Amino acid sequence: MTGFVATAPTHEPDPITAGDWFPSIDPKDARAVMRIDGSVTKERLVECLAVAISSVEDELDAWQQQQQALGRASLKDVPSKVIAGESRLVLLYRRAVYATAQAELVERYRELDATEAGQRRADVLQSTADDHRRLARYAIRDLLGRPRATVELL
Template sequence: MSFVANGNKTPSQITISSDPFYPEIALDDIRETVRIDGTVTNERLNQIAIEEVIDVNRLLISLKTPEAQTLAHYSAGFIAGKPYTDYLYLSAVANGVAAKVNEKYRSYDSSNSGNKRADDLTPSIDESRRNKNWAIQQILGKNHTVVELI
């Protein structure tokens, strides 16, 4: 029999609700979406997720108008009974959480293998940030990339 220190996790049943305009986010959904294992405690993950919800809400504040009661108002359709915007909102928050978790946890091992692992995580952190920005851009109805001529 083998021992896997971070293999199992207990469902947290923790949800984060902010302004009623935005959908609730379940901590377990974040874990599953961006594959965060049990080495990150629910308490730590919850704090990081709250920070990301605050940031994503700040970036989407321009969508809150008297005509739009929820973020779903801006959805172009539904999948499995949920508006597109719910999935994109979860993606934005979860990818922001993944970037922060990878940044924090890569610095705990200062050995040579730890330094190599930290270097290996840098592209993953950048990809998570990119995915967060893309989800936000999609919600805002904008293209993923904006190019300006100098």
């Protein structure tokens, strides 16, 4: 066996946008950050990113409206620390989108192998999907300036 490794396609699609307020998501950057290899087609990656953008922006909708009412034309205009030359809020938004997309990709790949070994691996993948969803939730809560955990006394 020669050990072929799937590589990313040479041409990635254009950045994905959902209006002008939130930053666009570049599938090429997403593939690199999320460590997604060429076994995930660009069409599947774009679909997962688009659904993730929709999901994250739905959760941020009321907050976005508040910020726009304060005259902020985009997420970049909301006052925030700058980390590595970029707004902390933009970094958190991108992390929420990436983590949501990764969770969906992990869940979709679970369907591919229904053998006993595949089911054991699927259990591991499910915890990984849950981890990605937790990271997305943390990023959204951090962006909103809310605590990460909700605790109720019974």
